[in-house]
Amino acid sequence: MVADIIVFGAIWTAIYSMIALGFSLIFGVAKIMNLSHGAFFMFACYAAYYLSSSGLGLFWVALGAIVITIILAIVSYLGIIKPMRNSLTQVLILTFAFAMFLEQIIVITFGPEPRYVPSMLEGGMSILGVRVTHQQVLAFVITIVLILFLWWLLSRTNMGRIIRAVSQDREMASMLGINAEKIFIFVMGLSAAFAAVAGLLVAPFLTVTPAMGWSPILAAFTIVVLGGLGNVWGTLIGAFIVAYAEMITSYAFNPQLKEAVTFTIMILALMYRPNGLFSKGVSDA
Amino acid sequence: MVIKRKKKGIGFALSMILILSVFLAACNSDSDSGSSDGDNETIKVGIIGAFQLAAGKEIKDAAELAVKEINENGGVLGKKLEAVYADTKANPEEGRAVVERLLYQDEVDFIVGEHRSEVALAVQPVIMESKKIFVNTGSASPLVTEAVKEDYEFNKYTFRPMMDSTQLGEGFLNQFAQMVETEGYEKVALIAETAVWVDPIVETFEKQFGDKVVLVERPATDTEDFSIELSKLKDSGAEVAMTLFSANQGIVFAKQWAERQIPVEITGYNVQAQSPEFWNQTEGKANGLLTWKHGVRSEITEKSIPFWDNFTEDYGRTPGPYTGITAYDGVLVMADAINKAGTVNSVELVKTLESETFVGASGNIKFREDHGYTIGEDFVPFTYIQWQDGEMGVVGPESVATDEIIKPEWIK
Incomplete structure (x- = not known):
């Protein structure tokens, strides 16, 4: 039982991190609370389902789903978010409405019945005596790789320095000749790419439904509240806390209490640490 | 500039909502209903279910197969059996609306289908009010047949060739x-x-x-x-x-x-x-x-294997959820009962349905006192x-x- 908690807790920490990082990143840089982030996750799953049903190879399915989701995110940014960006409330409502809009489009296009995406890897292996699928291991490994990539991008590249500059002081960055708008578009695309990759990795072992984006966005919201909006490492620690709290509660008590635990953490975090455990702007450490 | 941008944003949002509304309205008006020719040369059956769901689609496909086979074998009382399809969209309100349309606009002679209990229970009183037969072929709620026991005179037109919970x-x-x-x-x-x-x-x-x-x-x-x-x-x-x-x-x-x-x-x-x-x-x-x-490829009755094979041939897939075979049996039982009674009069049909045993694809169908049916090796296994x-x-x-x-x- 302890081994199960350790292994599945690690897998869900990775998945939650991937979803929450994109959500946290766009807020940290552009101060956009994007409630359609979960819908991008869902949209990528459907894109993968559609492309795989068309007979495309695995690489093209993954690439196609990620690119389509990035395009959707950028179009939503330019069409909906950008004109309203100065009002946090309006952005919240608009992105919520856009998520509902996407969900309805998916229901009309694919129907309300669940869809299934084939696994990228077959078979399974034993870790600490717990049998996990290769797909779950792949999700874990790719998440680690992408987190390292994000760390490298933000801390070791010129683009990362620009992103951090815009995050810390947009006006000053603009005066120094940085086109903040281009950075916002880049980060929006990057954020959507994280949601899309998360969707692609978990779709084979979950049920793909039009409403599947809401549960991850709630988890992501709790994680970033806990870790501090815009804080990359805080987000990872938040994901770790939420994933393991859910696992321990599910094993020790009842799996149905999983979401109650998530909300309890959110309430406690908002009451006692409203700025998160490690709140600051987008940081590499 | 900011105001202009905001206006542009609001305009975009409104356009999106408008497009969605038009899209949804178009979908809602995309009725699955067949046309009514208004002549007396046909006997009409209303088929209801949430057709966008797998269980509902199965109802539609199996009922269509039953109607086709009945017409190929001479119809009912020498008349063609015509199906009118109505999508209840798994919604009790929508269910009531489409059933009223079937009863009073399309003037169907009886209604078969519906697998969602909440919808079946919502449409049941509407159909009983019109004194037409309702063959409920998917809902497992005991309440559907308990209603027959509780108020026989009003609900006696309800029959369910399907197991309850x-x-x-x-x-x-x-x-x-x-x-x-x-x-x-x-x-x-x-x-x-x-x-x-x-x-x-x-x-x-x-x-x-x-x-x-x-x-x-x-x-x-x-x-x-x-x-x-x-x-x-x-x-x-x-x-x-x-x-x-x-x-x-x-x-x-x-x-x-x-x-x-x-x-x-x-x-x-x-x-x-x-x-x-x-x-x-x-x-x-x-x-x-x-x-x-419910419903397998085995020789339960002489209709079991032909149903399986004909369904597979017509739709390119084997029968799926139980709602298909129950809807198929529902249409077959009604056609058989009308032929035996020699009329579509509901009161006469109730008597025939209560007294006779019918051969379906899922087994021998014998209705109980509450108009549910009997299960077991001699009936429906x-x-x-x-x-x-x-x-x-x-x-x-x-x-x-x-x-x-x-x-x-x-x-x-």
Whole structure:
């Protein structure tokens, strides 16, 4: 039982991190609370389902789903978010409405019945005596790789320095000749790419439904509240806390209490640490 | 500048909402209803169900097949049988609206279908008010037939050639008890969704199997990941588990059970495992999984195998959810009853339906006093299938079985 908690807790920490990082990143840089982030996750799953049903190879399915989701995110940014960006409330409502809009489009296009995406890897292996699928291991490994990539991008590249500059002081960055708008578009695309990759990795072992984006966005919201909006490492620690709290509660008590635990953490975090455990702007450490 | 941008944004948002509204309105008006020619040369049957769902689509396809076959064999009372389809969209309000349209605009002679209990219960009084026969072919709620007992005069036009939840519960428990006895199992488990219809079965299961019960789990109907339940199942040491899944969780459960090679046999009810797509949806991993399936390819009556084969030929897939065969039988029973009664008069038809036994594809259909039907080997058997190398092997009861039960390869 302890081994199960350790292994599945690690897998869900990775998945939650991937979803929450994109959500946290766009807020940290552009101060956009994007409630359609979960819908991008869902949209990528459907894109993968559609492309795989068309007979495309695995690489093209993954690439196609990620690119389509990035395009959707950028179009939503330019069409909906950008004109309203100065009002946090309006952005919240608009992105919520856009998520509902996407969900309805998916229901009309694919129907309300669940869809299934084939696994990228077959078979399974034993870790600490717990049998996990290769797909779950792949999700874990790719998440680690992408987190390292994000760390490298933000801390070791010129683009990362620009992103951090815009995050810390947009006006000053603009005066120094940085086109903040281009950075916002880049980060929006990057954020959507994280949601899309998360969707692609978990779709084979979950049920793909039009409403599947809401549960991850709630988890992501709790994680970033806990870790501090815009804080990359805080987000990872938040994901770790939420994933393991859910696992321990599910094993020790009842799996149905999983979401109650998530909300309890959110309430406690908002009451006692409203700025998160490690709140600051987008940081590499 | 900011105002201009805001206006542009609001304009975009409004345009999106407008497009969506027009789109949805267009979809809602895209009625599935057939046309009414208004002549007396046809007898009309209204077919209802949530056609966008798999169970509803099955109703539509099977009813269409029944109507086609009846017309190919001379129709009903020498007249052509015409089906008028109405999508209830799994919504009681929508159900009432489309049923009223069927009754008073399309002027159907009787209505067949509907698998959602809440919709069936909502449309039942509307149909009874019009004194037309309602053959409910999917809802398992006992309330549908209890209404007949409680107010016979008003509700006597309701018939249900389909098992209710009490019969289903008894069937699941009997099959499980037989399996436990045959294999000599000492440790059993139950994984049943959190739903009202499951509660009495869980209670009886715990009483019936007593000390042998090592685990009872009640996951939510929208569970997307069974890692925790399956770990608990493995740790419990259970040898066999009954699952009761009527929603969309069956495929994920089966996949994870097989991928993690949980050494516990699975039987019970998995609605998704009744569909021919199940094998591909689980990527061929569900070998050895057992489930109740109403309607199998076995010689239960002379209509059973032809139904299976004709359905497969017409739709390019084998019959799926139970709603198909019940809708098929519903249309057949009504056509037979009209021919026997020599009229479409509802009062006369009630008498015929109450007194006669009808031959359906699922078995011999004999209505009870409450207008539910009798199950058992001489009537409608409680059949089980097991997924074996991509095929649905018929494994129970013995009288109709065509295949032997196998164990999943990781349990051998």
